[in-house]
Amino acid sequence: MTSLGLIESVRTTLVDLPLARPHRFRDTTMVTQTVLLVRVRTDDGVVGAGEGAVPGGPWWSGESVETMKLIVDHYLAPLVVGGELSRLPALRARMDRLVAANEFAKCALETALWDAWARILGVPLASLLGGRFRDTIPVTWAIGADDPDVVVEEALAKAESGHASIKLKMGAQPPDADVARLEKIAASLAPKTSVRVDLNGAWDLLTATRLLPRLQDAGVDLVEQPSPAHDVDALERLAALLRIPVMADESLRTDHDALVLAARRAADVFSLKIGKSGGLLAAQRIAAVAHAAGIPCHGGTGIESGLGTLAGAQLMCTLPAVTYGSELFGPLLMADDLLAEPLDYRDGLLHLPDGPGLGIDLDEDRIAHYARGP
Numbered sequence: 001m002t003s004l005g006l007i008e009s010v011r012t013t014l015v016d017l018p019l020a021r022p023h024r025f026r027d028t029t030m031v032t033q034t035v036l037l038v039r040v041r042t043d044d045g046v047v048g049a050g051e052g053a054v055p056g057g058p059w060w061s062g063e064s065v066e067t068m069k070l071i072v073d074h075y076l077a078p079l080v081v082g083g084e085l086s087r088l089p090a091l092r093a094r095m096d097r098l099v100a101a102n103e104f105a106k107c108a109l110e111t112a113l114w115d116a117w118a119r120i121l122g123v124p125l126a127s128l129l130g131g132r133f134r135d136t137i138p139v140t141w142a143i144g145a146d147d148p149d150v151v152v153e154e155a156l157a158k159a160e161s162g163h164a165s166i167k168l169k170m171g172a173q174p175p176d177a178d179v180a181r182l183e184k185i186a187a188s189l190a191p192k193t194s195v196r197v198d199l200n201g202a203w204d205l206l207t208a209t210r211l212l213p214r215l216q217d218a219g220v221d222l223v224e225q226p227s228p229a230h231d232v233d234a235l236e237r238l239a240a241l242l243r244i245p246v247m248a249d250e251s252l253r254t255d256h257d258a259l260v261l262a263a264r265r266a267a268d269v270f271s272l273k274i275g276k277s278g279g280l281l282a283a284q285r286i287a288a289v290a291h292a293a294g295i296p297c298h299g300g301t302g303i304e305s306g307l308g309t310l311a312g313a314q315l316m317c318t319l320p321a322v323t324y325g326s327e328l329f330g331p332l333l334m335a336d337d338l339l340a341e342p343l344d345y346r347d348g349l350l351h352l353p354d355g356p357g358l359g360i361d362l363d364e365d366r367i368a369h370y371a372r373g374p
């Protein structure tokens with residue numbers, strides 16, 4: 001009989017990974033990316049790994065890697081130790097009953113549970129999640145809120161190497177100056193590649209109503225989260241105003257959010273992320289709502305290393321609703337990773353590995369090298 005996967009221990013490690021270049025958001029610039037590595041060990045000695053990562057600090061959701069570590073160590077780990085992996089959804093529900101919010105922390109631990117369970121069963125995680133719908137997923141290249149010449153040079157090189165779309169961060173400058181910057185960039189890029197922008201909720205409805213049509217006219221072909229997370233009214237009006245799609249990111253965390261956004265047609269595309277939603281099970285439920293509503297999904301990123309990126313990719317490749325590609329480019333932004341082998345990026349696509357669990361093993365030397373001291 002297959003092992004039931006009795007969980008013996010949960011171990012967490014903060015790991016500071018170097019970036020290949022700084023990544024500039026609205027209010028902060030990332031120069032390294034710290035991730036929380038969570039490892040779960042079963043009574044049979046099987047180890048599953050998961051990752052918690054946020055884009056450069058607690059500005060995105062309130063969580064940081066340090067809060068994730070504390071929540072996992074003190075509150076979530078005791079809920080699963082002694083439990084069985086064969087009852088993973090029940091373990092996951094227990095986390096929600098005893099710990100509110102803290103979705104990125106829950107995702108990190110849930111991913112480790114999935115990885116361990118898939119390894120015990122000897123199947124790739126995608127098989128455990130229902131099987132592959134696709135073997136590869138397109139990867140948008142994302143660039144921070146930098147000057148036009150820097151952005152254009154990097155974007156053209158990435159388009160040349162096969163990335164079918166480029167996503168640009170906005171919101172770091174006053175709105176009018178930012179739009180003028182984007183118009184300059186789009187004049188060089190839009191004829192050659194798909195250009196998308198992410199405002200991370202920077203503009204109120206009035207500003208967005210005034211300026212988004214200019215971005216649309218400049219050739220931008222998707223706008224992500226123009227207005228604050230709570231302002232579904234603004235998203236609804238902007239989605240009706242624009243010809244180009246509006247993608248919800250910060251406004252879409254739970255399956256309930258998905259239901260509201262879908263019912264109000266307040267988003268044309270959903271950005272699906274396992275981290276912000278608390279793991280793979282929640283993201284599956286959101287994708288089901290999107291599927292029912294006919295809303296395409298996009299595989300978003302919190303700039304995870306190879307481990308977290310693979311967890312997202314294993315799920316995204318099972319979901320027919322993910323028709324809008326992904327931005328699972330985190331490992332390509334990093335100068336090094338925790339994996340024994342790099343992920344398989346070719347021609348702008350991330351190719352899913354075939355191995356059991358997440359599909360690729362960790363490199364203990366690299367983990368020891370980058371692990372943050374006590």
Ligand SMILES: [Mg+2]
Pocket residue numbers: 198200224225249250271
């Ligand atoms: Mg976003």
